[in-house]
Amino acid sequence: MPRPETVELHNLSEWIFVGRKLDFRKFDQAWCKHKLFGIFGIRSIGKSRCVREYLKSKQCHVTHVELRYINCLESLHSNICALLGIEPKPNSAESDQWIKQILSVIAHTSKNEEFVVFFDNAEDVIESLFKDKFLLLLAKLVEECHKIKIFVTSTTRIQFSQFRFFTHELPPLVPSEAKELLQKIAPDVDLGEYGDVTIKLSEGFPPIILMIGAYLKENGLLSLADIVELLGKCRLKALSNEFLVGAVYKNFILRLSGEFQSHLTELNYIPGSFNVKEAGGLLGIETEAMTKQTAIIPIRRKHMLNYDQENRRFDIQGILREVLKVNFAIRDLPELRKKYCKVFTDVMKKISEQMGTDEYTRAFSEFALEQPNLQKLLGDVEYTRADTYHFYIEIVSSYTPVIETFMSRESETFYDACLRLTEMYGRTRDKAVVHIAVGSIATNTKGDFVSGANNYQSALDVLVGTEKYLQLATVYQKMGWNLHRQGLNAEAVQYYKKSLNISVYGGPEYESVAMQSFSSMGISLTFLGNFERAERYHRACLNRRKARLGECHPTVGATINNLALLMDQKGDTSKALEYHLKALEIKRKSKAPVLSLISSLSNVANANNALGRYDDAHALLDEAMELIKEQKIPMKDAEALIYNTRGKVFAKAGDLNEAQEAFAITVKLSKEISMKGFLLMKRIVSLAQVLERQGDYAECLKTIKDAMKLKDESIKNLPHNTIIVDCLECLAKVHRETDDRLNYVQTLYDIENECLRLENVCRQQNNLLKLDKVSDTLWNIQQNIQSFNSGAGARLSN
Known part of the structure; x- marks a missing residue:
């Protein structure tokens, strides 16, 4: 049986609608x-x-x-x-x-x-x-x-x-509609001789009529004669209808008890809508039941709170907010700000915890409701005192995913203010927390790796030599990942080692950082071609994640997926398929996010393709496309991925027309989602390579030109990438097939220059595996140049 306050709230869910x-x-x-x-x-x-x-x-x-x-x-x-x-x-x-x-x-x-x-x-x-x-x-x-x-x-x-x-x-309510609304609100009140004049004085404003009805039906608190007198005095002061509404609101609020006036004024500090729990936290009322009984329901009876029944949230009407702000002061503003920090830091914590899980869509809808309240939370950092300082450091250290995803505009001002607070309160070590958050946004959201590395270094400058071991382990891991994103994997490995030296024996609170460092180390070592060591780190990560999260968890599936990619790099295609299948099985059982599941389906399809199992690959891609179609929102990034994988399967099987169509769709979708840099260039080059194999040289040349526009950005984002060599090799084939000798030899020289650049990058990064491959390509190109020049010289001498 529902509680009495729940029933009463439901009955007050929305005022009756008439007219229009x-x-x-x-x-x-x-x-x-x-x-x-x-x-x-x-x-x-x-x-x-x-x-x-x-x-x-x-x-x-x-x-x-x-x-x-x-x-x-x-x-x-x-x-x-x-x-x-x-x-x-x-x-x-x-x-x-x-x-x-x-x-x-x-x-x-x-x-x-x-x-x-x-x-x-x-x-x-x-x-x-x-x-x-x-x-x-x-x-x-x-x-x-x-x-x-x-x-x-x-x-x-x-x-x-x-x-x-x-x-x-939209005009005011006509008199007949206004009278109907008043009678709906106060059905037992006899309007008598004052009815028509009351309606006229209300000016057809629904909020005024609602408040009049509320007072009339509450035990005769005000008579119609009192209402007419009250409205008449307001009209004498009013210069317009809007001012009239404000004046009426003020007078009706003044008739509330001091406690209710205080409740309304304090709730008005919340800029957006709010739920019962948030209201209770701000008003300092212990339970939700007491909040409803002593604050929400009495104010609702006066029709001064709107109620969104679907989301179970309340809101104060616009002009009422202005009236409260101008005419009614908050008794203890610093204490109220402290309560606000506590309440909405908890809200941000809840949203942050939901992000990255299968409840991420709920996190998005929660943020949409809470956006103005969280913006105010960040803005209130300027009023921080010693008793609220820790809330903002907690936000910076733990809940930055919400800021990174939805509030990047506010982040710069917010973090700058937090840095000033660390100076004000002499909390130098907390500077590291802020620099870590700024570095994370720069690295993972903005793609500004230099700024990210600079902020991580600033954090290290503070932390080295302190007892903040968990933060130190965290920033070492993050700095390593930043360097990996820049292609500097040898340097990244050194930072992962420092992180592991702190975290691996640090106990439960260090476990998350340790697992991330094990995983990151395995990825960087794979890039460096050190497969044996990479596998040891991936397996250490896998064992620890299983021990902490169980055998069936999306993160466990992701770790096995990393092992599969390692096997693929080693050339052990069968083992790669085995691990990809296992990762897919775990993601299915653990209800991993759809995008993660689609990524695994693509990985398994790629592994089958490498083994020549084209039908199995297509079946997996069909399954992925069905998942995409089932989503309520378009997933163009996932769709582009699946078409790209489909194109690779068709190309390897020799079905060039189908491959060309799939790659063309991939490129179109990738551009629609504003993909840039290396990955987009790679997809365009895949299309160009199929066009060259089809003999469509004119279209191939246009596609290569489109790809080469992304050359500089690809080098900037991923200096050791070889996609430019692939693109130029495709161009050389077109020139050779069309007997364009001048452009052919020029392209060979361009390939040589790109290989020389790559050799230098690989040496700097200590990437010996890629260095060997690049050196082999360079030797072959130089042989082709020498052969061409010898042949051209012979023809000229004849």
Whole structure:
């Protein structure tokens, strides 16, 4: 049986909706003619509720985007991505790539069902510095998404010149509708002679009518005569309808007890919506049941809190927020800030723990609800005192995944402030925590390896010689990974060794760092061609992960996958297939994230392809494509991967037309997801190689030209990559087949120069395995150059 407070909250889930029949009729007339609906009107007139109520009748999928707290383009991007369940691409707001990412998801979803995007409370965004980008997003949604409707509510009329759209000003409730609403709220109250004048004085504002009804039905707290007198005094002070609403709110709040006034004022410190637990934490009430009974329900009875029943969250209406901020002071602001830090640090912890697990989509939806509250949490760092300092160091050290993924714009200012705090409180060692977080964002999110390494070194400068052994082990591991990403694997190995020297015998709290260092060491040693040592480290990692996580865990599957890749590099194709199959089995049983499962299916298909088992490879790729189709959001990165693997299978089997088609789709998808650098170049070169084998030399030359545009970026991101040699060798074949001798010999010299560069890089990186392969290629090219020159000389002498 439900608790009494739960029943009462359910009954108060939303105020009754009446009227708006004429407005709905106009919406219906425009529904088939337009995709964009701009609904505007003065504040508190009921725009949001009107649209929500209308859309209920349409039975379509609705994504509600609250714009009230959006103050920059990056926040707009991350919020929409979170609502759609996708991870925002780093730095994409600097161009229009963020729009393409959102479009791809919504276009995919709106193919088969009516899809509504509801941009609510858009007035600040419409009048912001990034308004043109917001309007561009709306235009692109209208142009490129098939079954879509877009609703925008605001106090400001939106302006578009590109196309016709429906715009409608929502007026106050007409007297008959206002009277009907009042009677619904207070059905037992006789309106009598004061009824009509009360309705007239309410100006047709639903919030005022709701509060009037609430006071009338509460044991005669106010009579209709009192209400008329109160509203009359407010009107004398009001210069406009909006000011009237504010004045009414203020007077109604003043009639609350001091405790309830305090509760409302303190809850108003939360900028976004909140749940019962968060409200209780901020108000200092011990249990959720007591929070409901002593704070939430009494305020709800006065219709001063909106309630989102689907998400079980509350919100304070817009003008009420302004009235509270201007007219009612918080009694102990420093103490309230301390409670806020505690409550929303816990929220960030929960979201951070969900990310990287099979609950990652829940983490995204949680962030979408909490975005303004977490932005305020980071912004409040400027008010930090000794009793809140530890909350911010906890955020920096443990919950940076949330900041990296969704709040990169706020990260720089936030981390700078945290560095200043470490100086202020004389906590020099905490500087290392901040530098580690900044290095992590630079390395893993921004791809700025130099900045990442510099920040890790700053952390090391602080930590070396201290007792912060866990942090020291962590930064050594992270520095090693940064160097690996730069191709400096010999240097990376030295840092992994330092990390392991600390973590391997450090006990349970060091185990996560130890396992990561074992895994990273195995990867770098594989790149260096030291397969025997690499295998020992991978197996040590595997044994420790099994001991800690059990036999069936996605991370265990990932470790076995690393062993498979090692075997593949060794040339032991059968063993590689065996390990890939085992990794796939574990990922299936442990319900690993879909992208991880698709990656394993691709790996097993590649292993089968190497053994000439083409049918088995295609069956696995078919399974992967079915998984992709089952997802509610498009997975273009996974789709591109599977088409790329499919192309390799077709190419090896000699099915060149199918291979060409698969690689062409791969390149198209890779460009759509803004892939850059080495990986994109590799996929374009695969297409060029098939075109050369087909004899389509003109198209091959165009494709090679496209690939070579990525040469500098590929070298910068992965200095030891050989894809440029592969590309030039394909070009040389085309010139040879078309008897273009001048360009042929020039290409041979280009290959020679690239091999000389690679030799130098491999020596610097101590990558002996790759050095041998590059040297062999260089020798062959030099022989071809010598042979060509000898032949040309002989022809000239004749």
